[in-house]
Amino acid sequence: MPNNFLFGAASASYQVEGAWNEDGKGLSNWDVFSKIPGKTFEDTNGDVAVDHYHRYKEDIALMAEMGLESYRFSISWPRVFPNGTGEVNEKGLEFYNNLIDECLKHNIVPFVTLYHWDLPQALEEKGGWKNPETVDAFVRFADTCFQSFGDRVRHWITFNEAVIFCSLGYLTGAHPPGIEGDVKGYFQTTHHVFVAHARAVELFKQNGYVGEIGITHVFNPAFSIDDAEENKFAEMHANAYSTHWFYDPILKGEYPAYVVKGLEEQGLLPDMTDEELDLLKRTASMNDFIGLNYYSPQRVMKNDSALVMAGGRENSTGRPGNPSFDGVYKTVMMDDKVYTKWAWEISPEAFLDGMHMLKDRYGDVKIYITENGLGDVDPIVDGEIVDDARIEYIEGHIRAVKHAVEQGVNVAGYYAWSAIDLLSWLNGYKKQYGFIYVDHANGLARKKKKSFYWYKDIIATRAENL
């Protein structure tokens, strides 16, 4: 890969830090939601997670030993603003200053996500992302982070996976605020997130901060199961609602007409002011990159029943079979495909095809793969974590990125999810993604997996042999 291509790995504050109530941190919506019985897998929560808050120096040193070039992590908003806005918690800023300095000490490029789902509970209680005031509070939080860390952080992601925290928050109820079936609320929250993103981008550029800024979206390209007209229609519909609705307002500065028309006809179009639509239009070209979180494609067909998307945690873990919110299509498993233990299809081929689809629609926009990895129950043989399946998965997907770059797609970096084993929102500590194992039965001791050594070699050779 080119010398300026970044090989990285990622994490997220609520999933790694722990210290949920230390050093002045305020409550997040996940601190509260995860303690409602039955909401999470085996009632797991991030009170301790993997204690990155206290062990970050050890973790960063391990990342440096791997030769990691960049570490993507998120900032816990309630650690900086305990009430979401108002007073800043200096100890919160201090933690992230120390984390950033530790990365730089090891020549690891910090790649910072501002919002990775842990909303201050004080804001959730006032309506969360349905309330426009949350947009104002986010912009203040973003500006505080730009001012505090912008002298050393040169890469910023505003939001991680809006489709997930909005759909699971308002359609399936599997994420806070745990609402099911509020379709208009779902679309309204996505619009508020896009406005918050655009305002943060404009502020970043107007204040002349050095570096680049973008957003990370799920990339889950839809493919029809066959050439039947009704299933090809399902493919178009799925891509319009699950990809174009999210990427167009960011990269084109306007919403996809097909979805706008459909929502208008159903009375589901979000409340959008002309000023907000002008903001999206004028800031689209200010985006420096788009972050893709790719794990698998979706195989779709016409939904031949009256059923619509079902709620609950089990229906929200990405397993195929759930109809779309409007019942138009459904995802299915196919006999000739390969799946993970959580029934996510493994397809580097669809990844490559999908990257070309994005280039065709959005042009030569810079792309970072901000997440890609295998969630698995890793085999332990004679005390060693022999995660061959993860090595095979990541090898195939980095090869797809190499091919995309060779074919002219502007991919600037690859961040494996995840640097270290961490808490899964809906799968607890069972579904693991890390290069570094965390032994929950032994004081959260860290241990290098087989994939740790494999990725170290990939980075050292810049994937030349793939």
Ligand SMILES: C[C@@]1(C(=O)O)OC[C@H]2O[C@@H](O)[C@H](O)[C@@H](O)[C@H]2O1
């Ligand atoms: C749903 C799930 C999973 O647990 O497999 O998808 C992959 C990955 O996406 C990330 O953005 C989440 O922060 C992380 O927790 C993971 O979440």
